[in-house]
Amino acid sequence: MTLEVSQQAPEVWLVVGLGNPGPDYSNTRHNVGYMVTDELARRMGSPWRAHKSGRAQVVEGRLTVPGPRVVLARSATFMNLSGGPVKALASFYKIAPAAIIAVHDELDIAFGTQRVKFGGGDNGHNGLKSMRASLGTGDFYRVRAGIGRPPGRQDTADFVLSNYSSVERKELPFQIDACADAVEGLISNGLEWTQQRFNS
DSSP states (O other), X not given: OOOOOOXXXXXXEEEEEOOOOSTTTTTBGGGHHHHHHHHHHHHHTOOOEEOTTSSEEEEEEXXXXXXXXXXXXXXXXXXXXXXXXXXXXXXXXXXXXXXXXEEEEETTSOTTOEEEEESOOOTTOHHHHHHHHHHTOOOSEEEEEEOOOOXXXXXXXXXXXXXXXXXXXXXXXXXXXXXXXXXXXXXXXXXXXXXXXXXX
C-alpha cells in the first residue's frame, strides 16, 4: 500500500545507511547502506565527521539547492545496535520518524534492483529491527537494495557478511547510484513518484 505520511515536506531529513563499521565489513553485502550514503556524501561534497554523541558519523548539507537540509548518518555500532544511535540523532536534530530514510540490503529482492517503501516490518533484518525497537515505530522510509538469496545451501548470515562476487562488483556501482537517486527522489518528489520510477 502506498502511503503519503504528510502533506508538508520535512525541513530536515535523516538518511541512515545501515551497515557494520570497520574494514572487515566494508565490501560486504550487508554494508550496501554505507555504500549508498558514501555516494550521497560525495554528491554533497562533504566529508564524514564524528557526531558529538560519539555513536555515529554524519554529513550535513543539501542534496539539491534549493532543498531541505539532509543529515546523512552511519552508526559507529554494529548493525544489530543501529537503533540507539539513530534515535539519538533523531532527537538531536529534532527529526520525526516519518522524515527518516533507512538504506539497507534486502534478501528478498534480486541483486541489481531496488525498492522504496514507507513502514512495514523488519523481515528479519537486524538493523531495521533495532531501529523499530528504539524509535518505537516502523513508520519510516526504506530504500531497499536487493542482494538476492544465497546460492545453494549457504547460510544466510554468511552470505550477507560475505563480499560481492566478481560479477556483482561490476554492476554494483549502478545499483548504488540508483539507490542514491531513490533517496534524492523521496526527498524531492515524494513516495509515489519515487516508487513509480524505482520499483519497476
